[in-house]
Amino acid sequence: MLFAVRMDVSVPQDMDAQAKAELLAAEKDYSQDLQRKGEWQSIWRCVGEYANISIFDVAGNERLHEILWGLPLFPYMTMDITPLAEHPSDISLD
Structure with missing residues (x-):
């Protein structure tokens, strides 16, 4: 399954260098x-x-969840996740 994921990162400014x-x-x-x-x-x-x-290509929702929760920056992120499907006008599908 394909997913588009937007990740916005907000690391605390006072984090130790x-x-x-x-x-x-x-x-x-x-x-x-x-x-x-x-x-x-x-x-x-x-x-x-x-x-x-x-863009992620994973077996399903559970695998994507596992990957995202494993991100070291996960505690400092907000995410927007969009499942993707093939588009009938995509010439690469011919």
């Missing part, structure tokens, strides 16, 4: 591992915001 650096490194490792496995298909930065839009 070392703790923040470690958190961001863990987030990068986690997301890149999922990208290599093909479940996190793409990630796009939202210009001018601490946010991204990502």
